[in-house]
Amino acid sequence: MLTLSQVSKSFAGRTLFSDVSLQVNRGDRIGLVGPNGAGKSTLFSLILGEASPDTGRVVLEKNANMGFLPQESAPAGDETVLELACAISPEMVKAQRVIKQYETAHTEGASEELLKDCPADEEYHDALATFDELGGWQLEPKAKQILNGLAFRESDFDRMARTMSGGWIMRAHLARLLVMEPDLLLLDEPTNHLDLESLYWFQDYLTGYPGAILMISHDREFLNALVGSIVEISQSKLHRYRGNWDKYMVEKAAREEQHLAAYKNQQKEIASLQEFADRFRAKASKASQAQSKLKQIDRMEKIEAPLNQEKTVHMRFPQPPRSGIRAIEMKGVDFSYGDLTVYRKLDFEAERGQRTVLVGPNGAGKSTLLKLLAGNLKPDAGTVEPGYNVKVGYFSQHRMEGLKPKATVLESVQDMPNPPGEQTCRTVLGSFLFRGDDVFKPVGVLSGGEKTRLALVKLLLDPPNLLLMDEPTTHLDIGSIDALINALQQYEGTLIFISHDVHFIRAMAKTVLHISAGKLTPYAGDYQYYLEKSKATSAREALTAGEKLTNFQPSTAPAAASGASGNAPTPRKSKEQKRAEAEARQAQAKIRKDHDDKVASLEMQIATLEGKQRDLTAELEKPETYDNGGRAVEINRDLMAASENLARLTKEWEALAAKAPAD
Numbered sequence: 001m002l003t004l005s006q007v008s009k010s011f012a013g014r015t016l017f018s019d020v021s022l023q024v025n026r027g028d029r030i031g032l033v034g035p036n037g038a039g040k041s042t043l044f045s046l047i048l049g050e051a052s053p054d055t056g057r058v059v060l061e062k063n064a065n066m067g068f069l070p071q072e073s074a075p076a077g078d079e080t081v082l083e084l085a086c087a088i089s090p091e092m093v094k095a096q097r098v099i100k101q102y103e104t105a106h107t108e109g110a111s112e113e114l115l116k117d118c119p120a121d122e123e124y125h126d127a128l129a130t131f132d133e134l135g136g137w138q139l140e141p142k143a144k145q146i147l148n149g150l151a152f153r154e155s156d157f158d159r160m161a162r163t164m165s166g167g168w169i170m171r172a173h174l175a176r177l178l179v180m181e182p183d184l185l186l187l188d189e190p191t192n193h194l195d196l197e198s199l200y201w202f203q204d205y206l207t208g209y210p211g212a213i214l215m216i217s218h219d220r221e222f223l224n225a226l227v228g229s230i231v232e233i234s235q236s237k238l239h240r241y242r243g244n245w246d247k248y249m250v251e252k253a254a255r256e257e258q259h260l261a262a263y264k265n266q267q268k269e270i271a272s273l274q275e276f277a278d279r280f281r282a283k284a285s286k287a288s289q290a291q292s293k294l295k296q297i298d299r300m301e302k303i304e305a306p307l308n309q310e311k312t313v314h315m316r317f318p319q320p321p322r323s324g325i326r327a328i329e330m331k332g333v334d335f336s337y338g339d340l341t342v343y344r345k346l347d348f349e350a351e352r353g354q355r356t357v358l359v360g361p362n363g364a365g366k367s368t369l370l371k372l373l374a375g376n377l378k379p380d381a382g383t384v385e386p387g388y389n390v391k392v393g394y395f396s397q398h399r400m401e402g403l404k405p406k407a408t409v410l411e412s413v414q415d416m417p418n419p420p421g422e423q424t425c426r427t428v429l430g431s432f433l434f435r436g437d438d439v440f441k442p443v444g445v446l447s448g449g450e451k452t453r454l455a456l457v458k459l460l461l462d463p464p465n466l467l468l469m470d471e472p473t474t475h476l477d478i479g480s481i482d483a484l485i486n487a488l489q490q491y492e493g494t495l496i497f498i499s500h501d502v503h504f505i506r507a508m509a510k511t512v513l514h515i516s517a518g519k520l521t522p523y524a525g526d527y528q529y530y531l532e533k534s535k536a537t538s539a540r541e542a543l544t545a546g547e548k549l550t551n552f553q554p555s556t557a558p559a560a561a562s563g564a565s566g567n568a569p570t571p572r573k574s575k576e577q578k579r580a581e582a583e584a585r586q587a588q589a590k591i592r593k594d595h596d597d598k599v600a601s602l603e604m605q606i607a608t609l610e611g612k613q614r615d616l617t618a619e620l621e622k623p624e625t626y627d628n629g630g631r632a633v634e635i636n637r638d639l640m641a642a643s644e645n646l647a648r649l650t651k652e653w654e655a656l657a658a659k660a661p662a663d
Contacts, residue, residue, distance in 0.1 A: 001026050001064050001212060002047065002184060007056035011043060016042050018236040019056070024184065028212045031223045031245065034233035035093045036449055040216045043233070044068070044186055047214075060184075060513050067182035071189040071216075071475075072448060074173040076161040081152060084161045084172045085143035088180035088242035092134050098127035099294065139179055146175045149201040150194070151362035169194040178205065187215040191222055192448070192474050195362045196500045220245045258307060263303045268290045273297050283651035285448040322610070323605050324388030325653075327352050327466050328373055333382035335372060342368050343518050346382070352464075355495045357505050357527065361514035366498050369515065370394070371494065386466065388603050393464025395455060395472055403451065405444030409434050412443050420461055432457050448475030456484070458603050465493035473501045502527075595656070602653040609646045616642065624633050 002024040002600065009017045009567065016039035024030065032550050033038050045051040046058050048068055060066065076084065087093045098119045105118035119127070131137075146372075147157065150171045156164075170193040171371050177185060191199050206213065216221055223245040230241045230248035239255075241248040280286035285507070314350040326349060333346040342365045350373075358366040372384055374394035386392055393526040403412055413425050429439055432453045452475045459467070473481050485507045488495065499505050505527050512523040512530035525528040616639045 003057075003059045004046070005057045007046065007058065009039075009051070009053050009055040009329055010044065011042065014392065015236050017053075017233075017238075020236075020238045021056075022215060022231065022238055024212055026183070028229070030212075030214045030231045031227040031228045032214060032216045032233070033223075033230055033248075033478065035479055040233060041071070042186060044188060044216070047186065052249075064183040066184045066186060067177040067180050068186040068187060069170070069174055069177055069190055073166055073194065073653075074170060074211075076164075076169045076172070079161055080158050081147065081164070081172050082143060082157040085175040085179055086136070086139045086145055086606075088139065089134065091130055092136065092139075095127040095130040095134070095136070098123055098132060101126075107624050133196070141361045143175060146178050146205075147172070149177055149205060150200070151198045151251060151268055153363075170621040171594055174202075178209075181209075181211060183211045185209065185211055185213045186319055187213065187217070189218065190621045191217060191219050192501060194500055195366075196359060196502075197361050199500045215242040218473070218476060218481060219501055219503070220478065259303070260306050263306060266300070266303050270297055270300070293589070294519070298440055300493070302444075318460065318463045319491075320391065320463045320573055321389055322492075323352050323390045323465045323494070325352050325599070326387040327354070327390055328392070330372070330379075330384050331382055333372065333384065334375065334380040336380055340519070343372075343379075345518070346518070348520060350494055350496060351411070352387075352465075353492070355508055356497070356513050357509035357511075358496065358498045358513050358515055359530070364515045365518065366515050367470055368496065370470055370496065373466075374468050388600065389607065390466050391464045392466045392468065393459050393462070395459060395469040397469070403443045405456065407444065408440050408443075409446070409454060410439040412454060413461055416458070416462050425461065428460055449477065449480070452476055453480065463493075467491070467495050467497075469495070469497040469499075471498055471500065473504050476593075484618065497601050553606075561593055599656055600655065602656065604651055606646065606649050606653060609642050611648065613639065613642050613646065628644065 002022075004020065004022040005019055006019050008019055032043065034040055038313070040148070042051065046053055047060075048066065049058075057281070079087065079093075083096055083100075084593070086096065090174065101114075101117065102119050102124040105114040144157065146155075148154075151169070152168075152175075156168075161169055165171075174193075190202070194202060199219075199222070203222060206226055215223075215227070225244075227244050230245060232241065232248070232252070239252075241251045243251070273296055277290040277293040277297075279290075281290035284289075287457055296464070314562065328350050330346055330348040333343055333348075334341075335343045335346075348369075358369060360366055360372045368377065371394075372379060374392055375384070378393060404415070407415065409429065410425060411421070413419075413429065419425070426439060429435075433451075434441075434454070434457075443451070443454065452472070456472075476484065481504060485504060486510055495508065499508075499510065509527050511525065512527060514523065514530070514534075516522040523533055616635050618646065619635055
């Protein structure tokens with residue numbers, strides 16, 4: 001259906017493709033992979049005819065049509081969400097516009113101006129005929145079904161698309177492509193703007209898609225579920241591997257091993273021939289043989305040296321100061337957006353070192369919960385209290401929230417209360433691929449991936465011990481996601497995050513918090529444990545399965561756990577019973593306060609000892625300390641005593657924290 005034949009393309013003096021060929025047949029499911037800058041988007045531009053190859057041909061089968069979803073943004077005019085989803089061709093768009101204008105002008109009470117601009121009866125009837133011919137009557141029900149699958153509400157269908165956020169406009173354009181059903185669907189990072197629930201719906205939908213699909217994606221689970229082959233762009237060539245992502249990784253490793261062995265063998269042969277030529281070219285009796293060896297080297301088809309590891313991001317979070325055992329606590333929190341209530345009397349607590357993923361249906365309040373924890377939103381009632389020595393860092397889904405478009409990359413990372421020196425900033429920026437003059441780029445011109453990396457740099461230079469991350473992998477390539485996972489696995493702080501990347505979730509989450517209808521349901525295990533406990537047959541079902549468990553109570557509350565009927569009459573309590581219960585609550589509150597006071601006292605002692613340790617260590621590292629031998633011995637003795645006391649107090653603190661009385 002689509003053929004690229006011996007295509008070459010250079011840009012700004014750099015060769016992106018050299019004599020490459022690719023065949024896409026009907027029904028193919030192909031994942032296009034490669035590091036940022038390899039040429040994936042350029043290849044799409046060549047296929048779409050937006051760019052021309054320097055040499056070679058790009059041929060689409062006659063009468064075949066293509067649909068394309070860009071990575072970043074797509075336009076929205078004066079159409080509603082439903083009209084945009086039904087806009088499958090220019091002819092359909094024109095017919096819809098004429099029908100809408102005509103019928104609006106002929107409604108009761110229409111203004112003279114509307115009647116004046118109204119299309120003629122003949123134009124209206126032609127538009128109806130076109131609408132009918134293009135299957136317009138069937139399009140609307142199909143579009144509504146797809147919009148629902150992509151998490152639009154029915155109340156959104158008649159909203160003007162341009163009034164919605166960029167992510168929702170992208171979803172509407174994705175719906176339009178699925179309604180259109182082109183023979184070849186080109187998708188550039190299609191999961192970037194989807195939440196986890198919509199992603200699973202989309203994945204299921206594409207499984208039965210009738211056309212061919214060529215997609216760029218960094219989501220390994222998505223590629224594993226859908227594609228039948230992987231095309232990798234490497235060294236200006238296209239390498240095709242049969243199978244999904246996992247099979248590609250195995251085959252690629254084997255191919256690279258064979259390539260390295262062949263390269264080494266050829267280099268040995270060349271070295272041997274060159275040695276003979278160098279040794280004997282000056283001897284008349286063997287000069288002809290030496291010349292023959294040199295010609296043999298020239299005639300060889302050289303095997304290119306294997307690439308060193310692709311240019312990748314190297315991330316490592318500086319370890320933040322240790323926080324108290326309770327990282328953050330919410331008590332009785334109410335929050336609403338106008339008339340829309342999101343949370344009512346919400347309680348939540350996170351402990352030091354937790355790694356929790358927030359899951360749940362779109363609009364459940366996952367991002368709102370993160371913003372409340374970060375302090376970006378203020379509750380209508382209740383409190384949000386960070387724990388002892390807690391410093392909160394928030395990584396927004398909308399990267400520009402913490403970035404100034406007109407500032408340069410370097411200025412952006414120096415925009416903090418206690419900025420590090422320029423050399424430190426440039427060193428860290430360099431490890432995130434902002435090298436040389438890249439640091440003087442305005443933030444507003446950066447790509448999505450560059451903005452994500454820049455936001456990570458700002459966190460690195462001012463590390464928190466409570467890290468809140470909203471879709472941190474969006475716009476990152478697979479190599480950068482792996483680097484982020486590696487960095488976060490070494491991070492010793494507390495992590496609460498939202499992600500639609502199942503690979504990232506599986507790698508990072510140790511606990512799961514399901515959010516639905518303002519209720520939080522915790523699962524004290526990783527993502528697989530959550531899927532099993534929610535008794536879902538698929539990950540998508542698990543997203544809503546938690547709703548059935550939102551009223552679940554721990555086994556310490558047998559009445560609630562037994563499933564007693566909520567309609568059973570409740571016996572009235574006597575005054576004596578009420579007084580006894582109040583006294584019990586007061587006694588429990590005193591026990592809790594005494595416990596918290598002891599914990600706080602230990603935390604202060606630990607913090608003092610840690611400070612003393614740092615001071616003693618710093619003094620021990622000074623050369624002048626050793627001018628007085630007695631002082632060095634004294635410091636070592638004090639340091640040993642501080643370490644022993646710190647170990648003892650920490651053990652007491654952990655034991656006390658483990659015996660925290662129930663609320």
